[in-house]
Amino acid sequence: MTRGGSGPLFLTFLLLLAACGKPDPAGMRVVDADASGAIVLDIPHREYVGLRRDASQVWRQPVRPDGVTCQAQCPEAKWGKASTSCTTGRLDIRLGRRPPVTDLTYASACGIANGGGGIVAQYDQGRQRTSRVRVFDPAGSVIHRVDSMGEVPIIADPATPRVAYLIGDELTEIDAVTGDRRRTLTGVESARYDTTGALVVWRTEGGIAWL
Incomplete structure (x- = not known):
């Protein structure tokens, strides 16, 4: 007979207990x-x-x-x-007194960087959701755009003119002044600028x- 605390069931219990509460x-x-x-x-x-x-x-x-x-x-x-510096719903983002010039009429998600920003509008097409991402410069002109299937989170840096969006596990960071791609990271679950x-x-x- 196995004495209490030394059997495989007890070991399994300890492993589950150790994992409990961890992210x-x-x-x-x-x-x-x-x-x-x-x-x-x-x-x-x-x-x-x-x-x-x-x-x-x-x-x-x-x-x-x-x-x-x-x-x-x-x-x-x-x-x-x-x-927040922008609101979702009807396009209510302001750069000074002007909204960004874009083909989107509303924002499902948005972010304002220290110069420029980004908008995502999500559309349901049958059973599939499509996200339209637009990055705009400090003057409000769209300088980068991408459409993708599924939901696309977007974040903006409050310290510099950078915007990033996440498609699947791939994060793409865009310069919100030039529209250039600054870096691409894979294996990302979520992200935020501090x-x-x-x-x-x-x-x-x-x-x-x-x-």
Whole structure:
């Protein structure tokens, strides 16, 4: 007879217990970040997780409808939605007093960089969703465009004129002044620019990184 604590079932229990509470590699979204840490959304567990820059976990809380942002320093949390520089729905983005010149009439997602920005409009065509991505310069002219099947997240850097969008696990970063492609990264689950302009990514194989 196997004595308590030494059998294979007990070992399996210990492994499950050790994994409990850790961020799931899949289904993670970077919500907010700075040079000290980040807050990520653990979608499978419906929880927010506060992480230090070394990826150590500080706290974990259930999802709340009012959302969360970083307090004075991440991962300290401030409950409530962050103020945004653009709104979804009818195209209500303003550069000074002028909206960007684009073929899109509304924004499903958007972001304003420190010069220029980006818009995504999503359309349902039968059973398939199409996303139309437009990056515009500081004058409001579209300088980069791409259409893709599925949903396409878009982010913008508040410190520099950079915009990035994610198609599948491939992130493309665009210079919002020239329209040039700055870099392409693969294996990205989600991403966000922090307050210093660093690109913070959650990788598909798990783990957070500042680039």
